[in-house]
Amino acid sequence: MIDILINVTLLAFLAITSVAILRMTNLFAIVMLYGIFSLLSAGLFVVMDAPDVAFTEAAVGAGISTVLMLATLALTRSRKRGHEGDYEEKPSRAHRPWxxxxxxxxxxxxxxxxxxxxxxxxxxxxxxxTHVARYYIENTMSDTGVPNMVTAVLASYRGFDTLGEVAVVFTAGVAVLLLIGGRRPKSGAKVKSEGGEDEA
Amino acid sequence: MDFFIDHYNYWVVIFLMMVGLYTVISRGNLIKKIIGLNIFQVSVFFLYISVGTVEGGAAPILTDGIELYSNPLPHVLILTAIVVGVAMTALALALVVRIKESYGTIEEDEIHELDHSL
Amino acid sequence: MKPNLILHVVSKFLIPLIIVFALYVQFHGDFGPGGGFQAGVIFSAAIILYALVFGLDAAEKIIPSHVLRILASFGLLLYAGVGVVTLLLGANYLDYSVLGSTQIAGQHLGILLVELGVGITVAAVMLILYFAFAGRGRT
Structure with missing residues (x-):
C-alpha cells in the first residue's frame, strides 16, 4: 500500500513539474526544473522495481543532459539585452493557443x-x-549464470539489439563532432551562405 | 477505487505526454521545444516501466527465496533508450547552436521571417 | 576563473571516488544493478566535474580529444569483434557459449567483454559531447 502512495505522490509531483516547465519563460529556470524532473523520475523508477533504469536516469538526466543544456544556453543567449533578460524566452506571436x-x-x-x-x-x-519475460526469469541462471537479469538480457539474449544501440550512440557522437566539433568561425555572417562547408 | 489505482499511472503518462506535445507545438523557442520532446520521451519510459511492473514483485536480480520478479525486458529497452535519448538530445542541441550561429536567434518566428526575407 | 578553494578540495576528494564507483558499477553489473551504460555515464561525469572545476584545458590534458575518438570507436569495435570471434569459433553471431570451456564460463566472458565495450564507447561519446559544447564557447 505504501509504495502505491509513494507512486501516486511522485507522479503528481512530476505532473506539476511538467506544467511548471510549460508555463515558465526563463530558460535557465526551465533547465534546472528539468533536472529536478529527471531526479523525480529516477525515484519513481526505483519505486517501480527498476533500479538499473533509475541508475541510468539519475546519471544521465540529472547529470549529463542538464550540463549539456546549460552549455547550449551559454552559447545561444542573446547579448543585446540586459543581464536580466539573457535567458528569457520571447512570447510567441504567430501562434494562438486554441x-x-x-x-x-x-x-x-x-x-x-x-x-x-x-x-x-x-x-x-x-x-x-506471460510470454518471453517468463522465459527470461526462469532460465537466466541456467543459461548464463548471471543473477542480474537485466544485464543478461541486455548483453546476451538481446546482444544484437544492444550492438545497434551502441552504434547509435557512437553515430550521434560523430554527428555532433561534425556539427560543432571545430572552433567557431570568425565571421558569423558568411556561415549562412556556405551551408555545410565550414566544419573546421 | 481499484479502477483508479489500476489506471492512474497510464493517465499521468498520457498527461505528461500531452504536456510535452503541447510544448513542442505551441512554443517557438527551440530549446524549449527540445525540453518538451524530452518530457514526451520520459513519459514513454514510464509507460514501458509501468507495463513491466508486477504487484509485489522484486527488482529483477535473482535472489534466494524470492519467486516473483518484475519484467526485465522493458527495463532493458528503456535503459538503452535513455542513453540513446541523451545522445539524440545532444545532437538536437548542436543543431540549435549552429542555427544560433547562422541566424542569430533561436526563436522560430524570427527564423521564418529571416528565411522569407531572403 | 577565480580559484575557489572549497570547490577544488572537495572535487579532488570526490573525483577518485566517482571513478572507483564507475569501475564498481562496470564490473559488478552481473550481480547488482549496473552495467556498461551506467558505468560509462558515471565515469564521464567524473571527468566533466573535473573540467567544470579546473577548466577545459586541464581536462583535455588528461584525456585528449583524439584519444577520445579512438576510444569511442574501440568500444564499438570490441563489441562487434566479440561477435566475429564467436562466428570464427563456429557459433552464431554474439553467441558467447563457445568462448569458454563451459557454457556458463563462455557467457561470463562474453558479457564482461561486451559490457566493457559499451562502457568505453558511452564514456568516450559523453566526453566528446561535453568537450564539443564547451569548446565551442571559446573563440
Whole structure:
C-alpha cells in the first residue's frame, strides 16, 4: 500500500513539474526544473522495481543532459539585452493557443479511451508478463549464470539489439563532432551562405 | 477505487505526454521545444516501466527465496533508450547552436521571417 | 576563473571516488544493478566535474580529444569483434557459449567483454559531447 502512495505522490509531483516547465519563460529556470524532473523520475523508477533504469536516469538526466543544456544556453543567449533578460524566452506571436490545445485535447482523450482495455497496473497475468519475460526469469541462471537479469538480457539474449544501440550512440557522437566539433568561425555572417562547408 | 489505482499511472503518462506535445507545438523557442520532446520521451519510459511492473514483485536480480520478479525486458529497452535519448538530445542541441550561429536567434518566428526575407 | 578553494578540495576528494564507483558499477553489473551504460555515464561525469572545476584545458590534458575518438570507436569495435570471434569459433553471431570451456564460463566472458565495450564507447561519446559544447564557447 505504501509504495502505491509513494507512486501516486511522485507522479503528481512530476505532473506539476511538467506544467511548471510549460508555463515558465526563463530558460535557465526551465533547465534546472528539468533536472529536478529527471531526479523525480529516477525515484519513481526505483519505486517501480527498476533500479538499473533509475541508475541510468539519475546519471544521465540529472547529470549529463542538464550540463549539456546549460552549455547550449551559454552559447545561444542573446547579448543585446540586459543581464536580466539573457535567458528569457520571447512570447510567441504567430501562434494562438486554441489550435494546439484542441489537438492535444483530442489526442489525449483518444489515448485515455485506449487505457480502458489495458490490464491494470501490476497485474501479474497481463500479456506482457506471460510470454518471453517468463522465459527470461526462469532460465537466466541456467543459461548464463548471471543473477542480474537485466544485464543478461541486455548483453546476451538481446546482444544484437544492444550492438545497434551502441552504434547509435557512437553515430550521434560523430554527428555532433561534425556539427560543432571545430572552433567557431570568425565571421558569423558568411556561415549562412556556405551551408555545410565550414566544419573546421 | 481499484479502477483508479489500476489506471492512474497510464493517465499521468498520457498527461505528461500531452504536456510535452503541447510544448513542442505551441512554443517557438527551440530549446524549449527540445525540453518538451524530452518530457514526451520520459513519459514513454514510464509507460514501458509501468507495463513491466508486477504487484509485489522484486527488482529483477535473482535472489534466494524470492519467486516473483518484475519484467526485465522493458527495463532493458528503456535503459538503452535513455542513453540513446541523451545522445539524440545532444545532437538536437548542436543543431540549435549552429542555427544560433547562422541566424542569430533561436526563436522560430524570427527564423521564418529571416528565411522569407531572403 | 577565480580559484575557489572549497570547490577544488572537495572535487579532488570526490573525483577518485566517482571513478572507483564507475569501475564498481562496470564490473559488478552481473550481480547488482549496473552495467556498461551506467558505468560509462558515471565515469564521464567524473571527468566533466573535473573540467567544470579546473577548466577545459586541464581536462583535455588528461584525456585528449583524439584519444577520445579512438576510444569511442574501440568500444564499438570490441563489441562487434566479440561477435566475429564467436562466428570464427563456429557459433552464431554474439553467441558467447563457445568462448569458454563451459557454457556458463563462455557467457561470463562474453558479457564482461561486451559490457566493457559499451562502457568505453558511452564514456568516450559523453566526453566528446561535453568537450564539443564547451569548446565551442571559446573563440
Amino acid at each position: 489550435l494546439p490545445l484542441a489537438v492535444v485535447g483530442i489526442t489525449g482523450t483518444a489515448l485515455v479511451y485506449g487505457t480502458w482495455d489495458i490490464p491494470g497496473f501490476g497485474d501479474p497475468n497481463a500479456p506482457a508478463q
